[in-house]
Amino acid sequence: xxxxxxxxxxxxxxxxxxxxxxxxxxxxxxxxxxxxxxxxxxxxxxxxxxxxxxxxxxxxxxxxxxxxxxxxxxxxxxxxxxxxxxxxxxxxxxxxxxxxxxxxxxxxxxxxxxxxxxxxxxxxxxxxxxxxxxxxxxxxxxxxxxxxxxxxxxxxxxxxxxxxxxxxxxxxxxxxxxxxxxxxxxxxxxxxxxxxxxxxxxxxxxxxxxxxxxxxxxxxxxxxxxxxxxxxxxxxxxxxxxxxxxxxxxxxxxxxxxxxxxxxxxxxxxxxxxxxxxxxxxxxxxxxxxxxxxxxxxxxxxxxxxxxxxxxxxxxxxxxxxxxxxxxxxxxxxxxx
Numbered sequence: 001x002x003x004x005x006x007x008x009x010x011x012x013x014x015x016x017x018x019x020x021x022x023x024x025x026x027x028x029x030x031x032x033x034x035x036x037x038x039x040x041x042x043x044x045x046x047x048x049x050x051x052x053x054x055x056x057x058x059x060x061x062x063x064x065x066x067x068x069x070x071x072x073x074x075x076x077x078x079x080x081x082x083x084x085x086x087x088x089x090x091x092x093x094x095x096x097x098x099x100x101x102x103x104x105x106x107x108x109x110x111x112x113x114x115x116x117x118x119x120x121x122x123x124x125x126x127x128x129x130x131x132x133x134x135x136x137x138x139x140x141x142x143x144x145x146x147x148x149x150x151x152x153x154x155x156x157x158x159x160x161x162x163x164x165x166x167x168x169x170x171x172x173x174x175x176x177x178x179x180x181x182x183x184x185x186x187x188x189x190x191x192x193x194x195x196x197x198x199x200x201x202x203x204x205x206x207x208x209x210x211x212x213x214x215x216x217x218x219x220x221x222x223x224x225x226x227x228x229x230x231x232x233x234x235x236x237x238x239x240x241x242x243x244x245x246x247x248x249x250x251x252x253x254x255x256x257x258x259x260x261x262x263x264x265x266x267x268x269x270x271x272x273x274x275x276x277x278x279x280x281x282x283x284x285x286x287x288x289x290x291x292x293x294x295x296x297x298x299x300x301x302x303x304x305x306x307x308x309x310x311x312x313x314x315x316x317x318x319x320x321x322x323x324x325x326x327x328x329x330x331x332x333x334x335x336x337x
Contacts (some may be wrong), residue, residue, distance in 0.1 A: 001088045003081040013052040014038045016066030021157040044126040047255035049164040053119040067155045074150035091142045096149035102204040103212045104305035108155035147311040156210040166214035170221025183226045186288040207297035219280040
């Protein structure tokens with residue numbers, strides 16, 4: 001497999017399912033990348049990526065999720081792995097995405113570059129053979145995480161979209177490599193970065209449209225995963241389950257007249273949602289001994305202004321070629337502790 005990856009030489013697939021902003025985002029991507037292809041409505045994360053692999057004409061393909069707005073600078077990327085000791089045949093290259101709700105910058109929702117043959121043979125999510133691979137790709141695959149963020153993940157277009165985004169991360173960030181942890185030793189059982197991301201999802205975002213729905217979703221996902229013995233966290237991978245649960249269990253609780261979502265035709269009450277979110281926060285703080293607070297819009301804006309995503313200590317540096325395109329080049333250094 002070629003160790004110099006030029007994104008303009010690779011098939012790019014837009015993967016959409018039910019995102020309320022998917023058509024606007026697809027039109028935006030096509031305006032920047034006319035050769036982009038699309039898969040739509042494929043049920044299951046594993047199946048959706050396999051559909052891309054089957055349709056790809058190149059040995060790798062790039063995936064862009066349906067809630068993404070891609071930075072045009074992404075299409076200037078060249079990555080040179082020639083000097084790196086990596087096996088690109090079973091490695092996923094992952095760029096960060098910046099979340100529109102809480103400002104977090106990490107791999108969640110970001111652009112990925114996949115090896116076709118590996119994707120065709122992987123078994124994750126709905127066809128996973130081990131528990132750790134049932135709800136995410138990252139525990140079973142070899143990820144090469146890049147520091148740059150080349151997309152904005154806009155997942156707050158409706159109350160449901162924001163709630164589901166928060167709920168999914170509330171579940172997944174509560175797990176250790178895909179496995180449940182001891183609630184009595186919650187913080188110490190999790191990867192430090194994932195724990196901090198979980199806290200951010202559960203506290204930050206009231207300054208944006210539907211941000212409180214994401215906060216409530218994250219708190220509910222964390223609560224059910226760690227404190228409700230009847231909840232099966234594997235449900236988090238199933239978008240049909242999410243829709244049914246939201247429509248039957250969540251929406252009826254918050255019917256009211258303070259707010260209205262035209263896309264969902266849903267009248268809801270902000271005060272009811274705020275109260276339920278606060279009560280969940282109190283329970284999580286008491287039962288899991290974690291820092292959950294009620295940050296208002298001003299506090300959320302402040303967090304985003306000062307938040308900085310520390311770069312990974314990797315072996316890739318950037319430079320520009322003669323045409324001004326960004327190139328990644330591997331360097332090897334001994335890091336002395």
